[in-house]
Amino acid sequence: MQRLTPLPAGLHAQSACGLATALLGRLLVHAGPDGVSGGIIVETEAYLSRADPGCHAARGMTPRNAPMFGPPGRAYVYLVYGMHCCLNVVAAPEGVPEAVLIRALEPILGLDDMLRRRGVSSPRDCCSGPGKLCRALGVGLEHNGADLTRPPLFIADPPGGYSAPEPGEIVTATRIGLRPGAGDDLPLRYYLKSSPYVSRR
DNA sequence: TGCCTGATTGCCT
């Protein structure tokens, strides 16, 4: 296995829209106490600051969403439905609360460990959802605010190198799980057309 | 202080 080098913070210092597509095809890695786990990012959603009613930061800063206001390249992890964690990558310059939700991965590193944590046997069911991939990688609230440009939790180019997806390979769609009127009609979800690992077609 | 809801998942029918 070649050495995995975290991508620099400069990549994240752009709008969540741009970062959401720039992250497709990248490798999300967690070098945890149980070993290294990771997968290729195949689905993302952008959350855009105050003008976006679906964004947690739309009503200003609270203790929960504070990481979104921090420097780019950090993790924003929160609990939904009282039991599932969702991992976001903070985007935009410090003070601008934008983030990209990682919704699905194609598992490639530590597959057996991830399947065990998930309690499933199919790689397709391993990381096909924001709550699923956090469980699979062993990511939890303790990673809230973590620096994603350095181990143990980081984003890198995949083994063999990164090649940007063809424009026709990226599908743009509406975001999932938002209330009507909360920005559910905005085309801010992106996924790889040919990937069988996305959460929903 | 109390009530309500959610950037989901998995089990049951």
Place this chain on the structure above:
DNA sequence: GGCAATCAGGCAA
């Protein structure tokens, strides 16, 4: 396809 699980954050009182 429908719905329960489960609890912290956010808001009203």
